[in-house]
Amino acid sequence: MGRLDEMDMSILGLLQENGKRSYTEIAKLLCVSEGTIRTRINRMLKDGVFEFIIHMDPNKIGLNVQAIIGISTKLGHQEDIAKQLNQYQEVRFVGAFSGRHDLILQAYFKNNDDLVHFVNKELTKMEGIISADVSIELKQYKDSFSYIVEQ
Secondary structure, three states: OOOOOHHHHHHHHHHHHOOOOOHHHHHHHHOOOHHHHHHHHHHHHHOOOOOOOOOOOHHHHOOOEEEEEEEEEOOOOHHHHHHHHHOOOOEEEEEEOOOOOOEEEEEEEOOHHHHHHHHHHHHHHOOOEEEEEEEEOOOOOOOOOOOOOOO
8 A cells, every 4th residue: 555645635525524525525525536536535445544344433333331441461361361251242452551451441331231242141151351440431522433633
């Protein structure tokens, strides 16, 4: 993948504002041909620069409890535990971090009982977990997948 140029970044910015924008509309806004837009978008998709996804509001689909869980692991177990966590539908994000916790995950549950089951039954099945620090979201102030900063 070559470096992204100003045109690529403009295309990404427009798609980020409205992922349903047509190639024709983007071409008109950037004063280039539709073929140019189609070629560049296809290249960026192929190179994994971005992907089209549907971002849902968890509360509106019945996932009323969001938890951030910090996990401390025994040495040598971090990667295996991360792989196991990836298999759970409730888990949206798993990352290795420096600091207090070795892994931090974000997960969504229908209710507190489902969260308690996950922590007390599912996490306890994983060899190598020393502790889990569970924080429940009380109020959300921002949820964005926007990475492009306007210049």
